[in-house]
Amino acid sequence: MRKFFMAVGLIAALAIPVAATAAELSNGSGQTCSGGAVGTWHFVNNQTGGAAAGTLTATFSTPTGTFTVGPTAVNSKTQHFYVFATGTLATATTNLPGRLLLSDFTCDHTPKK
Secondary structure (H helix, E strand, O other), rough: EEEEEHHHHHHHHHHOOOOOOOOOOOOOOOEOOOOOOOOEEEEEOOOOOOOOOOEEEEEEEOEHHHHHHHEOOOOOOOOOEEEEEEEEEEEEEEEOOOOOEEEEEEEOOOOOO
8 A cells, every 4th residue: 555655646746847947147246347348248058958049137237237138059958148238247047947157258348439
């Protein structure tokens, strides 16, 4: 009888769908491009499990702004996103499973002509 209940419990656990958790930025916030410089923010979402193209939402403060972008590259287990913005990075998330990282960012201080 005990084996029967264990089997029923296992089948029930397997039948419950697992919702994919959105990835939140795990290694950055507070990076800034000051003096009106435009930043290039490169985000990588690892461990996506082969998910279809997702979206990234990055929120900046000082000045405040939110950007939603699609990936520039979709590989078997990673997706890459670029955001071009001024200000200070506050948060970033994707609608994908896995781990979201700020891979790199640079500030363009080139004088405008």
